[in-house]
Amino acid sequence: MTMDGILFDVDDTLVDTKGAFARALEAVRAEHLPHVPAERDPEILSHWRTDPGGFYSRYTRGEMDHVTQRRHRAALLHETFGAAPVTETSFEAWDALFWGTFERSWTAHDDARAAIDAVLAAGLRVGVVTNAATELQERKLKAAGLGDLPVLVGVDTLGFGKPDPRVFLEGARKLGTEPSRTAYVGDEPTVDALAAHEAGLTGVWLDRAGHRRGPGYGGHARPVSGLSDAALSGALGSGAGQPGTGQPNAAQRAVLRGDPQNPEALRAAGVVVVETLAELPAALGYGTGPATSR
Numbered sequence: 001m002t003m004d005g006i007l008f009d010v011d012d013t014l015v016d017t018k019g020a021f022a023r024a025l026e027a028v029r030a031e032h033l034p035h036v037p038a039e040r041d042p043e044i045l046s047h048w049r050t051d052p053g054g055f056y057s058r059y060t061r062g063e064m065d066h067v068t069q070r071r072h073r074a075a076l077l078h079e080t081f082g083a084a085p086v087t088e089t090s091f092e093a094w095d096a097l098f099w100g101t102f103e104r105s106w107t108a109h110d111d112a113r114a115a116i117d118a119v120l121a122a123g124l125r126v127g128v129v130t131n132a133a134t135e136l137q138e139r140k141l142k143a144a145g146l147g148d149l150p151v152l153v154g155v156d157t158l159g160f161g162k163p164d165p166r167v168f169l170e171g172a173r174k175l176g177t178e179p180s181r182t183a184y185v186g187d188e189p190t191v192d193a194l195a196a197h198e199a200g201l202t203g204v205w206l207d208r209a210g211h212r213r214g215p216g217y218g219g220h221a222r223p224v225s226g227l228s229d230a231a232l233s234g235a236l237g238s239g240a241g242q243p244g245t246g247q248p249n250a251a252q253r254a255v256l257r258g259d260p261q262n263p264e265a266l267r268a269a270g271v272v273v274v275e276t277l278a279e280l281p282a283a284l285g286y287g288t289g290p291a292t293s294r
Helices: 017-032 038-050 055-060 066-080 088-104 112-121 134-143 165-175 189-198 229-236 250-257 263-268 277-284
Strands: 005-008 125-129 151-153 182-186 202-206 272-274
Touching (some): 038 066, 055 066, 112 277, 125 165, 151 165, 165 182, 182 189, 182 277, 189 263, 263 272, 272 277
Parallel strands (some): 005 125, 005 182, 125 151, 202 272
């Protein structure tokens, strides 16, 4: 494959957002859920990252603002773990603790800086496409030591986010590369990698050790063999799949009806799978090694 440019996701791709969420939620649990033992911190983190209420997805579709989706997620978290209800009044203090701790915890993954430098050294263009607001991600990248990366598309650019194919195409347009000669690297297998592939880019799933979301990720607690094509399309996101139909194609159905985090199924659907950013040059063919799809 020939690449002219690479677009990166931010959260849990370049920046260790899982780690930042973990520290923020530990602070929340100690202050607002004191009856929950610290041993359950991984459950709390998994609940937040899987977003079982689908509120972040609603935000990326332009259906609610960022603070509102966070308040709904906080309320569901308290309900799930038997804590006092989150009200509009109590949420102010809750969010000050959560968001303040979260922001102070932003750090880059160990392989992020070297990966960006390798892309630039190869003469490729590089930029960011994200499902968060542009200004927020610019601050996050700067705090993580990656402030030289341009945020080309945020959820506020078009008014909606991934997995809509227009988001990836706008990223390639702003990068100045043809979609077919552009890769998109992200930590979410369907919303990032599979959706980018269906938009005509090379979709790359970064399957970091210990960073997969838990049961319930993407709306599936288990294989979804009984879902209709319409339901599967909703699970992946509108606009992806068979051109002109909004329905998932055969490869997408195979992924979504099985395990949406199954590397072999994703490879069969046309996605490149890597476990670290250091593998990108060989996987995409812009390093000294031969191109592979692992």
